[in-house]
Amino acid sequence: MLSSLVLAATLAAAPAPRTAASAKTLVHVPKVDALTGLAAFMERAGQHAALLRPAAWRSELHPFLVIDPTRPQSLSELGLDPSGPATVSMREDGRVSCMRVADAQVFQEKAAEAITAAGGAAAKPATRQGVTTLHVERDMGGSMGYALKGKEVCAFGAIERGGAALLKESVRLVGKTPAPDARLGKLPGVAYVVSGTTVVGLDGTANGLQAEGLTTKLRLPDFQSKGTSPYAAAKLDGLLFSRASVSPAGVTDTVDTMRATLQALCTACPKDSLHSMAKAVAKQLTGNLLVNMDHVQVRGSLRSMTTRFFAVRQAVAAEVKDAAAVKSALAPLGQLPDVKVLQDGWLLPLKGGNVLVRLKGKHLVVGNEETVTQATVAALTDSSAKQERAVDFAVDPKKVARGLSQISLSDILADELMAALFAASSELGPLLSRSERITGWMDSAPGGAHRVSMNWVLPAP
Incomplete structure (x- = not known):
């Protein structure tokens, strides 16, 4: 009974992931500013293994904004909340990245700059039923955009032109309170990776990496x-x-x-x-x-x-x-x-x-x-x-x-x-x-x- 209460309290305390449907791989960070220890290990390990360098994978955290997990203040500069959660859902047709907004105006300005720099066509956000959306086609193919409601934003990047399915999914994700994922509550960590039946929790310091996971593979x-x-x-x-x-x-x-x-x-x-x-x-x-x-x-x-x-x-x-x-x-x-x-x-x-x-x-x-x-x-x-x-x-x-x-x-x-x-x-x-x-x-x-x-x-x- 006590263990059940502890697990329930843990699940309630940690921000739940906004997981896109049909996600093949999910990365969830309950608090982005808690990544500094893990990022410090990656930074140091990356001196000898380029794949582990934060610079090599930080672009995967967002479809068009550059987020540096070694600098939580980089989120504040983009209008995002460094103490909030981040969830990246990777699908066959693209990816969706959901985060918390600290300053909606700053976020929209930085998003417009980044989308333009990525070859996105000019477009203005539209607001309907409390949800602000932006959907832009890229000159080089694919599309990107976001759905913003209150303090929640889900941005997407589609591999092919159109991207209507990812825009719809982003709107759905910001419009509802996410349910806790019991799989994550069973493992310690400041970041979680879910792929199929495998779930891994990660944490670290400059001197070490701790990983704990559940798998059937x-x-x-x-x-x-x-x-x-x-x-x-x-x-x-x-x-x-x-x-x-x-x-x-x-x-x-x-x-x-x-x-x-x-x-x-x-x-x-x-x-x-x-x-x-x-x-x-x-x-x-x-x-x-x-x-x-x-x-x-x-x-x-x-x-x-x-x-x-x-x-x-x-x-x-x-x-x-x-x-x-x-x-x-x-x-x-x-x-x-x-x-x-x-x-x-x-x-x-x-x-x-x-x-x-x-x-x-x-x-x-x-x-x-x-x-x-x-x-x-x-x-x-x-x-x-x-x-x-x-x-x-x-x-x-x-x-x-x-x-x-x-x-x-x-x-x-x-x-x-x-x-x-x-x-x-x-x-x-x-x-x-x-x-x-x-x-x-x-x-x-x-x-x-x-x-x-x-x-x-x-x-x-």
Whole structure:
């Protein structure tokens, strides 16, 4: 009951977004002058990643006025209220930007100047039933204008000439009180981005970015919060270190994915044997996992599944209910082609490297590199501690940058995913290499969604 009242109060306090119908992407800022911290991060990060510079995206905040989020007074100069909300709805036919007016006369004067400068034809505002509208065709195509009522204004920019639909939508938006969006009330932030089923809240300072979101687009297993984990106190320094608590259904999916990958890499391995081993092992896992991705070392073309599998040198540890039962279930590994039986497990040689399966107490460890697997085994203990979230993670951004830099030109030209990773490397690599750390957590949410939080930290100036 109390949480419901708190949520209701939060929704009532924050200005609701004036969302245009059919919006593909929505950006909502409850108070524009609260963006200074987030803008400060973007300004600093933009020194190494041009896409993040406020100058690169501030033109997206309004169809024809230039708004500088690093200078709230820039809104006052345009007759807009810097303490008011801003909502940008991006549609296939254009966009609508709704804001609050501080001085209607100043706004209309600045709007006329900007529209003329953008190639708009001469036109005078018209007022009907308390709504002042302006609709102007551009010489170079498209149209723009606004609808103004009291202290609310929605401006639009249409891709094609006409723009009647966007003008009508702008009139509708200023003529009604917007309803609170419950999706935004669930997340902290000074700015929100909504795209499909994904909602992200953003905040920041000059030294860091905080992002928290809800999405159904992550292909991840269902998580569960058990409270304690044998991996809660473990710590390893690598590219990515994560602790997770997975639901029984998630355990089955995770084990089956690993089995399918091993089957694809080891075509000589009997399918029935791998299936039976995977099924028996899944029944013995508690759901507590530890992931240790140490570094990236690419040898060959990433178009090859073998190269992709061994590119990230990693190991995964899983807590088991009955170590003796797991050892018995995995005994058939010793009969697979060229398998080497170890004192505490098995080594399966494959074309691109070795897969190691090891047991230590009530822990099953699977890795694709001996040193990383050994380091993971050495970090394990039998003592449990409280784990705050279903998943937490820590990323070394410098190692991520080095890993992305290993994508070859031939892979970029031949594979869309590799091309996307290369684009990310080109844009974010310099920033990643100058970042201090990235940490965060994840939880499952209703409706098959995941809640994700991330904290991106830059070194102190």
